[in-house]
Amino acid sequence: MPKAKILDLNDFSEQKKQQASIICSSLSFQRGEKEILSDISTTFPKTGISVIMGPNGAGKSVLLRTIIGLLKPDSGYVILNPEFARKTALVFQRPVLIRRTVYGNLHHALGIAGVPRRQRRSRIEELIAIGGLTGLENLPARSLSGGEQQRLQMVRALSSNPKLILLDEPSASLDPQSTHAIEEIIKSTSDKNVKLVLVTHDIGQAKRLADDVTFIHKGKILEQNSSPDYFNSPSTPEVKSYLEGDLLV
Amino acid sequence: MNTLTEAFLQSFQLIITLDETLVEVVLLSLSVTFKAVSLACLIGFPLGTALAVLKFPGQKTLVVLFNSFMGLPPVVVGLVVYLILSANGPLGPLGLLYTPTAMIIAQTILVTPIIVAHSRQIIVLLAEEYDETLRSMQASRMDIMGTLLWDSRFSLFTTVLAGLGRAFSEVGAVMIVGGNINHFTRIMTTAIALQTARGDLALALGLGIILLVLTISINALAYGLKTTWEKHSYA
């Protein structure tokens, strides 16, 4: 598995390095003719909830995969602050649950996280409660509804006690209750000093959760700003029309 | 026609009377086959999984080799094992030639490629599905292989059955390394071969019918087990 490199970096100021959880340096990712990420250089702060927005196909999911090491960039690199390195988790846009029960999925994740067998049961009960999955423990995970699967994926990501969680549209296609539940989990997790990076198309959700927002379009970062500034005074026409609901091509 | 009817009568009679020699031969057949297939699984499942998950130089060559080895001629395997276990061969001092252990070794060699090739095929499919999820959890290679194996277990059942089929019906290799010694290394298939050589076609065929019935029973049993297990694991 390609790991994000962990090393100090002279291109970034000392202050940035201290404050950043993730440093992306000149990330490029190409598939054929198409440039999916082109020369992305940025940092994400150590605390709070960073939201990434951008139209479909902008490269948001690819960026998250690259950050966590699932994809190797063609050039550039990702550096994780040692505080966060290897304490990461990714909540996928489309959850892939393994072919076991709800309980089994969590048990498995805890096993991989190295939690001793004896401690797993109580931890699972906790997670089930957080995800609002009580009563579903013994169902095959894949028979759950989309929202339930998403919540299970969410608590599965929490099971290893990560310091940094990347969330790829965790509440897309969920009903308002499930969305609310997911947001509650996100907030309480953030309150526990866990760094969150959240991709979402839901402007209301972004407003409710974001501390800072990054806007990606066609593989490039167009804007990166603190939450109020981003929403109140967008500086690029693309962000403006995105927020107004125009189709960006 | 005459021989066929007689064969049915013979097999029927052997079963009804629980013929002592027959029971002995059947039990040895089952034990050799069961052990050989278990060994083949112990070797083949990890190997098949490794070939599905790990990328290393020579991996593709190994895949092609194991796929080809599924068609190893039993007699050739028998000969090679014979030469190795032969008293003046490299493993001669172990004194294994003409023992059930020799037959188990030969059959393990025959069955392992089947297990490796089939399980790799099955695991590759699941690996594609699980890959990113497991890697995002920072699972180690061992964790990944373990997860894939465990979650493929129901599909792998068919693989085991294919192995059982090959081992249970095989005669060429066990004949050479087992020697078809009465009361010691005689199993269903070598007994059938012997009766054929003696021209007792009805008895040979009768034994063949029993072999077939046993094969069907094993498959039915395995299928039943698999179904209940599958249900149970999701109960």
Next chain:
Amino acid sequence: MTKILTGWVGLVFLLLCTPVHSSDEYILLQSTTSTQNSGLYEFLLPHFEDGHGVKVKVVAVGTGQALYNGSRCNGDIVIVHSPADEREFVEAGYGIDPHNLMYNRFVIVGPSSDPAGIGKIETLREAFAKLSKGPAPFVSRGDDSGTHKKELSLWNKYEISTTGDWYYEVGSGMGATLNITVGLEGYTMTDLGTWLSFANKTNHVILYENGSELFNQYGIIMVNPDHCPNVNSEPAREFLNWIVSPMGQQLIAQYKIDGEQLFYPNASPKRYK
């Protein structure tokens, strides 16, 4: 991880261990198939085993294979029927104490309709000549067995060429060859023991069985312990002594199928110069 590995190794080992059959002492007899297929051993061996507390395990293969197995030390004693090969085996240092054990004869079997017309023939030479005219196939073992070698030596002696579409070389044991012969309605040469105990004769009968030329001598040889230190030579010698003793010889003479004696004892030590 180490736990898994230990468990794995343990399991492999466990599966390879087969329960020790019995603590009985045993010897391994490499034998030609005819003596086994005829049922002689099932009759004879219990008499020895009971009296001596030694089991005899029989591996029945062609004479050539039996001698080869013996030369590789995979056996304690051999019973075969190809005097020339036996001699070679002893002279190469693989065997000791060769003995004539018993004899019977080869016979030529074929369909009772006898299309080659060898049934009323006096001499073997004439019979072979008729067979080579090819009204029906002649099926040859073609496997370097004692019987095959005997057959080849006869064609040779009568200077009859065996190239022709009447001559089938099947490369199989006696039983399989007989099955093929029956299926082809052809002729073949077989030892009497295998023929008498062969159950799939259908319409085939013995058509020629005269003459000293079809004599079939069985021999017994101990595997040389100097060549093969692993052999169980004490009990092997015990067995040899027993089978050539009046007691063993008498039992051989007693073995009959349908009232017909299969083997005629004639034990005597062989000396090669």
